[in-house]
Amino acid sequence: MSTPHTTSPAREQSPPAGDSAPAVAAAHIEKIFPTSGGEVHALSDISLSVRPGEFVSLIGPSGCGKSTLMRLIADLDQPSSGELQVFGKDARQARRDQDYGIAFQKAGLLPWRTVSDNIGLPLQLHGVSSAQRKARVQGLLEMVSLEDFGDHHPDQLSGGMQQRVAIARSLAEKPRLLLMDEPFGALDEMTRERMQTELLRICTETGASVVFVTHSIPEAVYLSDRVVVMSPRPGRISEVVDMELEDPAARGDDLREDASYFRMITAVREALHGGAPSGRGVETR
Amino acid sequence: METTTTTTTAGRILAPIALGLLGLAVWQILVGVVGVSGYLLPTPMAIFSEAQQFSDSIVEAGLITGWNSLVGLVAGSLLGVVFAALAASLKPVHDMVNPFVAALAVIPIVALAPILNTMFGTTEFPRQAIAGLASFVPVFVSTLRGLRQTNPEHRDLMRSYAASGVQVFRTITLPTAVPYVFTGVRIASSLAVISALVAEYFGGPRGGLGGIISTAAASSQYPRAWAYVLASIVLGLLFYLTTLALERLANRSRAAAAG
Numbered sequence: 024m025s026t027p028h029t030t031s032p033a034r035e036q037s038p039p040a041g042d043s044a045p046a047v048a049a050a051h052i053e054k055i056f057p058t059s060g061g062e063v064h065a066l067s068d069i070s071l072s073v074r075p076g077e078f079v080s081l082i083g084p085s086g087c088g089k090s091t092l093m094r095l096i097a098d099l100d101q102p103s104s105g106e107l108q109v110f111g112k113d114a115r116q117a118r119r120d121q122d123y124g125i126a127f128q129k130a131g132l133l134p135w136r137t138v139s140d141n142i143g144l145p146l147q148l149h150g151v152s153s154a155q156r157k158a159r160v161q162g163l164l165e166m167v168s169l170e171d172f173g174d175h176h177p178d179q180l181s182g183g184m185q186q187r188v189a190i191a192r193s194l195a196e197k198p199r200l201l202l203m204d205e206p207f208g209a210l211d212e213m214t215r216e217r218m219q220t221e222l223l224r225i226c227t228e229t230g231a232s233v234v235f236v237t238h239s240i241p242e243a244v245y246l247s248d249r250v251v252v253m254s255p256r257p258g259r260i261s262e263v264v265d266m267e268l269e270d271p272a273a274r275g276d277d278l279r280e281d282a283s284y285f286r287m288i289t290a291v292r293e294a295l296h297g298g299a300p301s302g303r304g305v306e307t308r
Numbered sequence: 309m310e311t312t313t314t315t316t317t318a319g320r321i322l323a324p325i326a327l328g329l330l331g332l333a334v335w336q337i338l339v340g341v342v343g344v345s346g347y348l349l350p351t352p353m354a355i356f357s358e359a360q361q362f363s364d365s366i367v368e369a370g371l372i373t374g375w376n377s378l379v380g381l382v383a384g385s386l387l388g389v390v391f392a393a394l395a396a397s398l399k400p401v402h403d404m405v406n407p408f409v410a411a412l413a414v415i416p417i418v419a420l421a422p423i424l425n426t427m428f429g430t431t432e433f434p435r436q437a438i439a440g441l442a443s444f445v446p447v448f449v450s451t452l453r454g455l456r457q458t459n460p461e462h463r464d465l466m467r468s469y470a471a472s473g474v475q476v477f478r479t480i481t482l483p484t485a486v487p488y489v490f491t492g493v494r495i496a497s498s499l500a501v502i503s504a505l506v507a508e509y510f511g512g513p514r515g516g517l518g519g520i521i522s523t524a525a526a527s528s529q530y531p532r533a534w535a536y537v538l539a540s541i542v543l544g545l546l547f548y549l550t551t552l553a554l555e556r557l558a559n560r561s562r563a564a565a566a567g
Contacts, residue, residue, distance in 0.1 A: 099464050119470045131461030135483045148469050148479070 044111030046200045046232035047073040047096055052105035054091055054258075064257035065091045069105070071251060071260065073232050075199065078271055080235045080243035080250045082291065088258025089236045090204050096234060097125055097202050109200065121149065123200040124193035124231075128208045130185040132177040132192075139164070139173040142191045149196070163191040166225060183214040190222070194229065201226070201233045207242065219245055220275060227272040240295070244287045245278065246271070252294040262294040350531040359535035365520075366539045373504055373516040374543055376432050380439020381500040381547070385493050387440070388447030395448075396455035397477070413445045418503055421510040435507040435516070442503040443496035447489065454488025455481055490555040497547040505540055517543065 054066035066088045073079045081089040094100045095107060098118040109117035117123065124145075132141045139160050140147075146156045164170050167187040177185055186206055193201060207215045219242060226233055237243050243250045247266050254261040266287050268278065278284050332352045338344050339351045350358075359366060391409075395402040417438055424434035462480045471479065508518030517540045524533035 097464075097468055099467055118468060121470065123468070125465070125468045127461050127464070129461050131459065131465055133462065133480065133483070135486075144479070145469050148471050148475055 044108070045072045046075050046077070046110060047071065047234060048106075048108045048111075049092075049096075050106040052092070052095065052102045052107055054088065054095065054100070055103045066095075066102070067257035067259045069258075069260060071263075073200075073234060075232055076230050078226060078233045078235065078246055078248045080237055080247040081253060082237055082240065082243045082250055082295065083253030083258070083261075084238070084255055084295075086258070087253040087255040089253050091258065092253075093202050093204050093234060093236050097123060121145070121196050122198060123202050124196065124198035125202045126186075126189045126193040126204070126206045128205040130177070130182075130189040132185055132188055134177050136176075137173065138169065138175050138177065138180070138188050141177065141188055142195055144192060145195045159195065163194060166194070166228070167191045167221070183210050183218060186210060186218065187221075190225070194225065194231075197229065199231055201231050201235075203233065204236045205238070208237075215242070216276070216279070222246065223271050223274055240288055240291050241279075244268075244284060244291055245274065250291050250294075252291065254297065261297065264290050264294055347528075347530065350534055354531045355534040355538060358531040359538055362532065362535060366517075366536065369515060369517045369520050369536065370539050370543050372432070373435075373501070373508065373518060373540070374546075376435040376504040376516065377439050377497075377500045377543070377547060379436045380441075380504060381443045381493070381497055383436070384440035384443025384500065385447045385489075385496060388444045388492065388496075389451050389489055391444075392448050392451035392455060395452055396481075409445060409448055412441065413449075417441045418506045418510075421507040424507075425511045430513055432513065434512060435504045438507045439500040439504040442499040443493075446495040446499065447492035450492030450495070451485055451489045454485030457488065458484050487555070487559045490551070490558040494548070494551040494555050497551040498544055501540075501544045501547050505543075 049069055049071045052066055052069040053064075056063040056065055069088075069092060071079075071092075081092060083089050091100065095102050096109060096114060098114040101114075107114050110122050112120070112122075132138075133144065136144070139157075142163050143151075143156045143160045146159060151159070160173070161170075164173050167190060169184060169187060169191070172180065172184065177188065180188065186209075190203075190206065193203075207218050210218065223246060233246075235243070235246060244266060248271065250264045250266060251260055252262045252264060253259065264287070268274065268281075268283050268287060336351050336353060339349055340353075391401075391405055395405050420441075421434060421438055424437060428434050428437075458480050462484075463476075466476045466480060505516070505518040508514075508516045509522045512519075514520065514523060517536050521533050521536045521540070524530075524536065
């Protein structure tokens with residue numbers, strides 16, 4: 024595992040408080056789920072740091088704990104041991120302070136609310152005045168190109184449009200951190216590629232850090248600054264691959280046909296397969 | 309495409325009507341031509357002409373029974389929703405209320421009619437109370453079920469918003485349950501009418517449909533009894549169709565609730 028573009032999983036572990044604090048700082052996280060059939064060791068010795076503005080993907084086979092790790096960062100579950108900080112605070116406080124926005128594989132829209140009311144839901148819950156909410160929702164509708172659909176109900180929209188509503192909702196409170204759990208997993212390939220490009224544009228506009236869970240290698244490569252490769256039983260980080268590609272802001276569909284893109288895909292694939300023989304003799308740079 | 313749909317809908321409505329008319333014709337022929345005793349089983353024509361002749365008093369009786377059913381249905385449904393909400397949010401209330409509801413569900417509630425009639429004498433209250441008790445059970449059971457249907461993504465989302473318990477209830481739990489409430493009310497509507505009607509068989513004021521059916525049958529006025537039975541069917545249908553329309557309305561924009 025010593026190709027030039029990989030780094031060891033345990034890196035830069037001194038999160039200072041304040042604005043310079045990393046968006047996510049995890050140190051030696053363990054997560055054990057008690058079940059009727061005994062304990063399940065979901066995560067083992069996870070150490071990871073995400074810089075402000077950085078796009079990090081978590082990739083790995085089913086059961087490697089990538090979604091669990093994201094849920095821990097979101098404080099939807101608690102680690103069994105280890106340290107986890109979000110912007111220098113503990114995860115619980117960060118959740119209470121609404122430091123992150125979240126989007127899941129299912130759009131999870133409230134079907135009885137209009138698109139606008141779905142996007143405005145977090146603002147409404149946190150007591151933002153209806154005039155301010157309206158203005159913010161309008162801006163978000165434009166950001167995800169759904170200006171004409173504010174009064175529609177979710178069941179009148181296609182899957183891709185629903186997912187865009189969910190992303191707009193996750194951005195409603197201008198979070199500095201976006202957590203996304205396979206948000207494009209249920210979309211067809213063409214919609215998916217378009218959404219990826221849109222997501223990159225939105226991230227450039229907002230400057231948010233992103234933790235992105237996926238099981239698609241091309242998707243992870245296309246979007247990320249770094250790809251964290253995980254392996255199962257117990258879930259742990261096996262490798263972190265730096266994407267040596269052009270700046271995310273400049274990425275577009277051209278990149279999908281670029282040699283550097285394929286090189287990175289190969290690098291991530293080899294990391295995923297744990298240095299399978301095919302990776303040995305191939306010069307990836 | 310559109311014509312096909314129209315034809316299918318028309319067929320769906322026309323087919324049962326045709327069957328019904330055929331049944332009435334067979335009935336009419338059996339009694340009128342073949343010679344089944346018209347005294348025991350009046351012909352449909354005799355029943356309809358009786359219904360026409362007494363239409364004013366039938367409507368009057370229908371209003372009495374209908375009002376009793378409606379009061380019972382509304383009161384029973386409100387209680388059902390309130391208790392279901394309490395049971396869903398407070399474990400001790402759930403443990404206290406659930407056995408009683410299970411008991412209520414298996415008691416033939418109409419059996420209480422003679423007792424309540426004795427207790428409350430010549431008022432309509434016993435009928436309303438019985439209709440209310442009968443309505444309470446399905447609304448409670450269905451609402452409680454609905455309150456437990458919240459989608460895990462919605463729950464995670466509300467947690468990520470650090471929403472309070474009241475906010476979670478108002479924003480996702482209650483709206484998710486609304487279609488279930490109306491399903492409960494639809495089931496309860498038929499029970500309310502049947503209970504209010506049958507409760508009239510066991511004494512008390514005689515003005516309602518049930519009271520007149522039992523009086524007419526006791527004095528061998530079978531066509532009149534049948535005419536009031538016909539009115540009871542119409543009343544039951546009216547309640548059912550109204551609550552069905554309410555249920556459809558509640559479900560309209562929620563088709564995707566499960567997804």
